[in-house]
Amino acid sequence: MIDWLDEQIHVPIDPEAGPSWRLAVLPFSGGGAAVTLIASHSICDGLGLTLAIKQAASGETWELGYPEPNARTRGRALREDTVEIMRAVPDFAKAVAAAVRLAKNNGAEMTSSAGRSAPRVAKLDGAELVSVPSIAAFIDDDHWQNRMESLGGTSNSLFAAIAAKLGQTFGRVDESGRVRLQFPVSERTPGDTRANALSGMTLTVDPTDVTTSVRGVRAELKKALSALSETSFELLGPVALAPLIPASLARRLEGMALGAGAPVGCSNLGKLDAAVNRPDGSDAEFLILRQVESRTTAEILDRLGGTLFLASGQVNGKVSITVSAWRPGGPNSKDLLKASVGKVLDEFGLTATIE
Secondary structure (H helix, E strand, O other), rough: OOHHHHHHHOOOOOOOOOEEEEEEEOOOOOEEEEEEEEEOOOOOOOOHEEEEEHHHOOOOOOOOOOOOOOOOOOHHHHHHHHHHHHHHHHHHHHHHHHHHHHHHOOOOHHHHHOOOOOOHHHHHOOOEOOOEEEEEEEEEHHHHHHHHHHHHOOOOHHHHHHHHHHHHHHOOOOOOHHHHHEEEEOOOOOOOOOOOEEEEEEEEEOOOOOOOOOHHHHHHHHHHHHHHHOOOOOOHHHHHHHHHHOHHHHHHHHHHOOOOOOOOOEEEEEEEOOHHHOOOOOOOOOOOOOOOOOOOOOOHHHOOEEEEEEEEEEOEEEEEEEEEEOOOOOOOOHHHHHHHHHHHHHOOOOOOOOO
8 A cells, every 4th residue: 555655646746836735545446445635745734734634524614715716807916916915025024034044043054955955856857756665653552552651751752762763773863873853843723724833843862772761752852842932943934935035045945954964854743633534434444644755866865865754643543653764875665664663663662563
C-alpha cells in the first residue's frame, strides 16, 4: 500500500493554479479500500487537514464568505483587490522589518543555506523523480501508554526520544553527538480558518540514554514550551512577504528554515477526533500521517543534506508513527529504513506492526 501512496505524491498539485489538494481511492480485491488525501502545506497544516477530514466525515460545513464564481466584474474585482492590498501594506512593512532582523540575527545561516537550497524547478525536467523512503509503524495504545509511564515521560516526550534516537542512527548529530529536533506548535483556535496556524520550537537532545529514561527529554520539552511565548519562531515574521519574494530567495529561506547542520523534523498531532478515522463513516483499520516531498530528485535531497521526518497521531486504539528518511549519497531503501526503525523501537521496548 505504501508503494501506491508513493505513486500518488508524484501527481502534481498546485496551490496557486489548482488543484491545491487531491483525493484518491484504491479499492482492495478482498473488499475495503485505501483513501489518500494530499494537500499543499501552503493551504493547510497537519492539524488543519485532520480537522477538515473530521468536518467532512461529520457532515459539518463552514460558510467562509467566498463569493460565487463570476460574482464580480473585472473592474470591481480590481478595485476591491487593490483596497485589500492597501490594507495589507502595514503588514508588509512589519514583515520587512522582521526580515531585516532575521537576516541580521542569522547572517551565517543565510550564507550557508545558499549552498543547501534546492536548484530551480526547471532542472527537474528530464531528471528522475524519487520518493523519500517512508514506513509506518503502528503500536497498541495501551502498550504505548505503559512504556511511556515506565520511562518517566509523556506521549510527546517518548515520541521526541524516538526521533532523537533515530537521528543518532542516521548520523544527524552535532559535534557533541546531540540531535536537534524541530517541532511545529499549533496555535489553532476554534473557528480558526488560517492555512498555517503555527509557531515552532527547537530542542537539542542527547540520545545516549533515552531508551532507558525520557525524563530529560520531557524536561527539555517543558522548557522549550515555556520559552515559546518569549521566543516565537522568528522565521514567521516575514510570512506576509511570501507572495512577493523571488523563487531564488525563497529557496535560500527554505534552506535556513531547515537550519544549519542536520535537524530532525517532528510533528505529533496527539489524540485525534474519532471522526478523522472515519472518512466513509466506518473506522479505518490504519491511519497514516505523512509529510511528503511531492516532486524531488536525489540531487536535490543530497544537496539539502538529506532528511529525517517523523509524524505521529493516536486514534482508534493505535499510535501511528510515520518515518521518512533520506541519507545523502545513500543507501536509501524502505527495507533499510524498516530495519532501522524496528531496531530503535525494540530498544525502547516497543512492539510495533511496520508497514
